Amino acid sequence: MDDGGRMMGAAPRARAECEWPPAVLEATGTPVTAMRLSGAGGPGSFRVEGPRGAIVYKRGVPARELAWHRWCAPRAAALAAAGCWTAPLVASGAGPHPWLALAWAGEPLPRDRWGTAPVLAALAAWHRAGALWDGSLDDAYPFAWDDALTGDALAALPASGRAAVGEAWERGAEVAQRDLFAPLGEAIHGDPNPTNWLVAADGPESRLVLVDWARPGRAHPAIDVAIALPGLPTWERAGEAAEAYLAARPEVHRPDADAWTRRILLAKLWSAVEFLAMATRAELSPDADAALAFLREDLPEWSKSQLGS
Secondary structure, three states: OOOHHHOOOOOOOEEOOOOOOHHHHHHHOOOOEEEEOOOOOOOOEEEEEEOOEEEEEEEOOOHHHHHHHHHHHHHHHHHHHOOOEOOOEEEEEOOOOOEEEEEOOEEEOOHHHOOOHHHHHHHHHHHHOHHHHHHHHHHOOOOOOOHHHHHHHHHOOOHHHHHHHHHHHHHHHHHHHHHOOOOOOEEEOOOOOHHHEEEEOOOOOOOEEEOOOOOOEEEOOHHHHHHHOOOOOOHHHHHHHHHHHHHOOOOOOOOOHHHHHHHHHHHHHHHHHHHHHHHHOOOOOHHHHHHHHHHHHHHHHHHHHHHOO
16 A cells, blocks of 8 residues: 555655565675665565665565566566566565565655656556556456445544535545446556655656556556645646646547546545545554545545535
8 A cells, every 4th residue: 555645745764673585685785774664554665775785675565566566577678668667576475474575766756746747657658558567467456436435434534524525425436436447447556646656766867667566456547647646636737637648648539628637536536535444444554644634634625626515
């Protein structure tokens, strides 16, 4: 799962101690220093650095994330030729507690570049190249919006917020199932929030690296566009994002200029609802606190103003 960056930004890192798999120490050399990386989904990611360099070690990863990296590792050159970069796989382990060791691929995307046209063009490149990585999706992320999700999200809101969003969320869930989660959707990342983009360490500053492949699946690409935008966008901002994304995908049919804007806003609402539901289910770490406070305060009014009451 993403960190709070789906809505806000990254939390500070903290030093950490851990026992590392032999393959990690082989890649870094010893002795190592380790820094825990922020993330609302849990404490399982570390930057591990030694005499030979730095890697990212992720423990307890979802099976689909492990499968995605193993599928894409031998296809890295083809993906790069299509304009798609991610953190290269160094080593991995399966079993009851899957783990990944990934090359340290870059530095966080500066805030003034979050959700900009170059980011959306890089996202479009991943979608265009979906045929190269669609084969990894036997265990695709189950995008959905059902009554249980709504109920858990409402439980995370104050009483005044719950009263304000009921009708908008009920209508949103119905439309999302039809317009966003169709079974014949494209291969999408599922969580390209601003903190999951890096500026490449070994290339031009314009080369963007997309990481954290815990949620790849098949659905409407507007979901990825929405999550790539920070905060809760206005209709105008969502429209600008749609134009920037579609400019990089001229092959996409555009029957209605506003249809994409509506889908982006609906996808952002679903993403926020899912995030709140995860809080109720105790699936988030303290790194999510700032994002949760923001959503509890602003989401009810945004839901009404952008999607109707």
